[in-house]
Amino acid sequence: MEHMENIVRLLVSSGLDKADRNQLDVLKREGPLWIAGGETRIYRRSLQVRDSVLYFVASEGTEKRLYLASARPLPRMFQGPTVQLEGVHLLKAELSTENAGHLHEVFPFTAPVSLRDKKTTIGCGDRLGLATPGHVRAAVKYDVYPVLAQQSIRELILTRRDYPGVVADATFLVFQEGYDRGYGADGDHLKTIKDIDVALAARMPMITLDLTEVMSPEPATWDGNRISVEFGKLDESTRQHVRDEYAGRTFAFAGATITFTPSEAERCALMYGRALDFSRDVDRHLKEKRGDGYDLEISIDETTAPTLPAHHLFIAAELARRGVAVNSLAPRFVGEFQKGIDYIGDTVEFERQFEVHCAIARRYGGYKVSIHSGSDKFSVYPAIGRHTGMRLHLKTAGTSWLEAVRVIARTNPALFREMLGKAFASFEEAAKLYHVTTNLAAIPDVQACADSDLERFMDAKDSRQLLHITYGGLLNDLELRGAFFQTLARNEEAHYLAVEKHMEKHLRLLGVREYPFGGYAVPTRTE
Numbered sequence: 006m007e008h009m010e011n012i013v014r015l016l017v018s019s020g021l022d023k024a025d026r027n028q029l030d031v032l033k034r035e036g037p038l039w040i041a042g043g044e045t046r047i048y049r050r051s052l053q054v055r056d057s058v059l060y061f062v063a064s065e066g067t068e069k070r071l072y073l074a075s076a077r078p079l080p081r082m083f084q085g086p087t088v089q090l091e092g093v094h095l096l097k098a099e100l101s102t103e104n105a106g107h108l109h110e111v112f113p114f115t116a117p118v119s120l121r122d123k124k125t126t127i128g129c130g131d132r133l134g135l136a137t138p139g140h141v142r143a144a145v146k147y148d149v150y151p152v153l154a155q156q157s158i159r160e161l162i163l164t165r166r167d168y169p170g171v172v173a174d175a176t177f178l179v180f181q182e183g184y185d186r187g188y189g190a191d192g193d194h195l196k197t198i199k200d201i202d203v204a205l206a207a208r209m210p211m212i213t214l215d216l217t218e219v220m221s222p223e224p225a226t227w228d229g230n231r232i233s234v235e236f237g238k239l240d241e242s243t244r245q246h247v248r249d250e251y252a253g254r255t256f257a258f259a260g261a262t263i264t265f266t267p268s269e270a271e272r273c274a275l276m277y278g279r280a281l282d283f284s285r286d287v288d289r290h291l292k293e294k295r296g297d298g299y300d301l302e303i304s305i306d307e308t309t310a311p312t313l314p315a316h317h318l319f320i321a322a323e324l325a326r327r328g329v330a331v332n333s334l335a336p337r338f339v340g341e342f343q344k345g346i347d348y349i350g351d352t353v354e355f356e357r358q359f360e361v362h363c364a365i366a367r368r369y370g371g372y373k374v375s376i377h378s379g380s381d382k383f384s385v386y387p388a389i390g391r392h393t394g395m396r397l398h399l400k401t402a403g404t405s406w407l408e409a410v411r412v413i414a415r416t417n418p419a420l421f422r423e424m425l426g427k428a429f430a431s432f433e434e435a436a437k438l439y440h441v442t443t444n445l446a447a448i449p450d451v452q453a454c455a456d457s458d459l460e461r462f463m464d465a466k467d468s469r470q471l472l473h474i475t476y477g478g479l480l481n482d483l484e485l486r487g488a489f490f491q492t493l494a495r496n497e498e499a500h501y502l503a504v505e506k507h508m509e510k511h512l513r514l515l516g517v518r519e520y521p522f523g524g525y526a527v528p529t530r531t532e
């Protein structure tokens with residue numbers, strides 16, 4: 006405790022609270038940490054000066070805080086205990102949602118922003134609220150912008166977090182890393198205006214609108230007679246529009262043609278009419294609340310069948326007609342995008358259809374094609390990069406959680422064995438929420454494995470999936486929870502490095518342009 010205070014007194018008396026950006030940059034270039042001895046560490050990249058106040062993140066033991074120090078009196082808004090040292094004012098601000106809001110005001114780069122005008126974006130997702138430094142260390146090396154906060158309601162419930170907390174975690178870690186290029190925050194898979202408002206109130210600029218519950222899947226399997234009977238019940242102007250614009254018409258794309266038989270056009274109107282109108286309502290709502298500062302993603306990926314190119318075309322054209330500002334759209338692609346493992350299916354057929362999806366996106370407003378459950382799909386990344394021309398949003402989420410578990414396997418074998426054992430017990434519950442084909446019988450006995458072999462469980466398909474989906478059960482196990490977070494805190498840099506390497510692998514294989522000098526070596530304000 007006193008140790009830290011001595012350091013702060015030294016920093017202020019040497020005039021660091023009046024340092025300019027260049028002087029701070031010299032310090033920051035030395036690396037992420039300032040091990041000030043014992044249990045005290047200062048996160049060097051967090052050093053900032055505003056109005057003669059020095060701001061930085063530091064931890065004593067496992068307690069991390071935002072520090073404000075100055076020879077002058079401190080701004081009053083931040084909450085936390087103050088200490089009066091000889092000629093130095095010191096405040097230890099808690100990493101609370103309130104203080105995150107204050108940090109947004111003092112350092113606007115710490116607040117999430119719309120990434121509408123950015124070509125390539127990657128949804129990182131951070132179920133633990135710890136992985137952001139790994140994500141941004143990968144992102145700064147590439148021509149890509151990260152959506153650091155990204156949670157569905159399902160994830161919030163399973164991790165017992167809320168949107169303000171998710172945004173606050175990203176805020177403080179962005180500050181810790183000194184990452185100032187801008188990041189997004191995504192209220193993922195939201196289905197109602199009520200839930201959208203919760204995300205907006207937490208300052209999340211990206212909304213992923215999940216249309217599953219307003220689409221009508223039934224007409225997909227109806228015969229022509231049934232279709233025409235139901236279509237006949239729609240109002241006359243809708244029927245006329247569908248007949249004029251789609252019935253019997255052919256559209257040419259990327260070497261493929263899409264022809265609507267009259268019956269298929271009617272089927273689309275029945276399946277998507279209500280969802281399209283709801284999308285328009287949501288878009289108007291977002292515009293009213295945030296002006297142009299929002300990113301609307303339309304998600305139709307949680308269906309039972311892949312999105313036919315004709316259906317994607319119908320949806321895209323109708324969203325455009327309704328004037329919806331679509332930033333990205335997530336179809337369901339052919340083949341399987343299961344959690345945490347590579348693509349399952351025919352990669353040639355995938356590429357053939359994917360190319361048409363991309364051409365449709367280009368024709369109707371040039372929105373980004375969004376790939377959900379996109380982590381670890383390494384075998385199709387080259388095709389994805391090629392056909393989108395990097396105009397894409399790739400969502401990953403659980404894959405970063407798996408990297409955290411990998412760090413456990415490396416640093417705390419006993420805890421890893423316990424986690425894997427308990428994952429089996431949570432599997433049945435978790436498998437109701439996620440579509441996976443995990444073969445539990447194929448997973449070797451972890452008790453019989455040497456410590457040095459434990460990491461293999463993180464690379465084998467079945468154990469990987471098992472650990473991927475059981476995060477809720479594992480994190481809510483009180484015996485595991487404490488040890489898990491303690492182990493990660495003790496191995497913080499190793500955790501960041503594992504996440505960084507894994508994210509980089511994604512960006513490299515997608516073919517995202519790499520900056521020639523890599524990451525922190527170049528000034529980050531280049532645009």
Ligand SMILES: [Zn+2]
Pocket residue numbers: 194304306307335377378
């Ligand atoms: Zn999805």
